[in-house]
Amino acid sequence: MPVNPIIPTIPLTEDGEHHGFLRLPYSRDDSAWGSVMIPLSVIKNGEGPSALLTGANHGDEYEGPVALMDLATTLKASDITGRVIIVPAFNYPAFRAGSRTSPIDKGNMNRSFPGKPDGTVTEKIAHFFNSVLLPEANVVVDFHSGGKTLDFVPFACAHVLENADQQAACVAAVEAFNAPYTMMLLEIDNVGMYDTAVEDQGKILVTTELGGGGTASARSIAIAKKGVRNVLKHAGIMNGELDTRPSVMLDMPDDDCYVFSEDDGLIEPTRDLGDVVEKGEVVARVWLPDRTGRPPIDYRAKRSGILVSRHFPGLVKAGDCMAVLGVVVDSL
Numbered sequence: 001m002p003v004n005p006i007i008p009t010i011p012l013t014e015d016g017e018h019h020g021f022l023r024l025p026y027s028r029d030d031s032a033w034g035s036v037m038i039p040l041s042v043i044k045n046g047e048g049p050s051a052l053l054t055g056a057n058h059g060d061e062y063e064g065p066v067a068l069m070d071l072a073t074t075l076k077a078s079d080i081t082g083r084v085i086i087v088p089a090f091n092y093p094a095f096r097a098g099s100r101t102s103p104i105d106k107g108n109m110n111r112s113f114p115g116k117p118d119g120t121v122t123e124k125i126a127h128f129f130n131s132v133l134l135p136e137a138n139v140v141v142d143f144h145s146g147g148k149t150l151d152f153v154p155f156a157c158a159h160v161l162e163n164a165d166q167q168a169a170c171v172a173a174v175e176a177f178n179a180p181y182t183m184m185l186l187e188i189d190n191v192g193m194y195d196t197a198v199e200d201q202g203k204i205l206v207t208t209e210l211g212g213g214g215t216a217s218a219r220s221i222a223i224a225k226k227g228v229r230n231v232l233k234h235a236g237i238m239n240g241e242l243d244t245r246p247s248v249m250l251d252m253p254d255d256d257c258y259v260f261s262e263d264d265g266l267i268e269p270t271r272d273l274g275d276v277v278e279k280g281e282v283v284a285r286v287w288l289p290d291r292t293g294r295p296p297i298d299y300r301a302k303r304s305g306i307l308v309s310r311h312f313p314g315l316v317k318a319g320d321c322m323a324v325l326g327v328v329v330d331s332l
């Protein structure tokens with residue numbers, strides 16, 4: 001098996017605050033012996049649990065990068081027991097391009113696991129996380145939001161897992177994150193996801209969908225900053241009381257939560273994020289873009305719930321996810 005070429009420029013296991021890079025050699029036209037320099041901070045104090053914190057798994061999702069740049073700058077070794085590894089821009093080439101996937105190889109980080117040491121740039125980054133950083137982590141926070149094409153009510157989420165103890169530990173950490181909504185998320189397609197790699201290694205995972213539209217807001221960034229500190233406190237890495245407020249608990253029981261378009265056209269949202277929707281209600285309409293005098297196509301909710309996600313751009317294509325419903329529950 002080839003060795004992964006990524007080299008950290010700072011120690012991963014020394015006490016103190018270290019700021020540097022994961023350096024990935026990348027030979028190309030404008031730099032024959034060049035590298036991809038992925039920003040990295042490692043803050044460590046003594047023996048204790050390790051947290052691995054990532055933003056911009058998708059390059060156009062911004063709450064994670066902002067909250068983690070802030071944490072890396074403000075967190076002192078004396079604030080913690082254990083270790084915090086911070087990578088604000090996991091798919092760094094995608095982050096710099098402002099795109100979901102990497103401009104180098106079109107790699108979607110969250111479909112590239114477990115990665116390859118001799119694969120594409122994205123696969124090499126995935127492999128380094130899977131084989132070097134993840135095995136040493138106890139708790140993992142991976143920030144997402146909707147990117148340029150989706151928008152979400154702000155939630156932290158866990159997944160249904162085969163191991164009930166691991167699932168309970170993940171749910172407890174997700175509840176500690178304390179976003180305004182807390183979700184048991186049903187993935188459309190979990191093959192190759194970082195989430196799956198983290199969970200398969202038996203780790204505690206907190207992931208989020210905090211907003212979207214290719215930007216972030218003061219509110220969504222505040223949720224991210226508070227949430228990551230809450231998780232570090234919950235894990236026993238940071239001292240102090242958790243900052244918690246009421247959170248709406250949501251479940252996604254089956255695929256009926258998703259509404260996909262079967263048409264290209266102009267989308268007319270008929271419900272907004274957070275609205276209560278009854279089964280059979282129209283959640284969006286699609287107008288034919290190229291003529292007048294034709295009625296729109298109605299898309300209806302297949303179950304009752306809260307609108308937790310919507311298509312963001314004004315134009316929609318067949319196959320696009322237009323709406324996602326979450327069902328309010330008493331507990332996860």
Ligand SMILES: [Zn+2]
Nearest residue numbers: 058061144145
């Ligand atoms: Zn994402």
